[in-house]
Amino acid sequence: MSRLGWTLEQRAGVKWFFMLGSIAAVFGLILGIALVAMGNTGGWALVAIAVVTWSAGYVTLKNIRKSQP
Structure with a gap:
């Protein structure tokens, strides 16, 4: 049995949460760069x-989108 595609509401929710992310x-990034500029090395970790995390979300959504009919 093949998988059905996402509903319109599910796609809208994914777009909303991806935009929020x-x-x-x-x-x-802005906060991390500001911390690095002030000399705090923890900014690099941020x-x-x-x-x-953004890249992982992007790649995951891209792969899920490809697998949908």
Whole structure:
């Protein structure tokens, strides 16, 4: 039995949460860069966390979208 595609409401929810995650990643990047500029080395960790989590979400959604009919 083949899998059905996402409903319109599910796609809208995914787009909303991805946009929210993207905004959070941008704020994380800005904060991380500001911390690095002030001399706090923990800013690099924040930048890395923001980039890795956003990238993982993007790749996951891209793969799920490809597998949908």
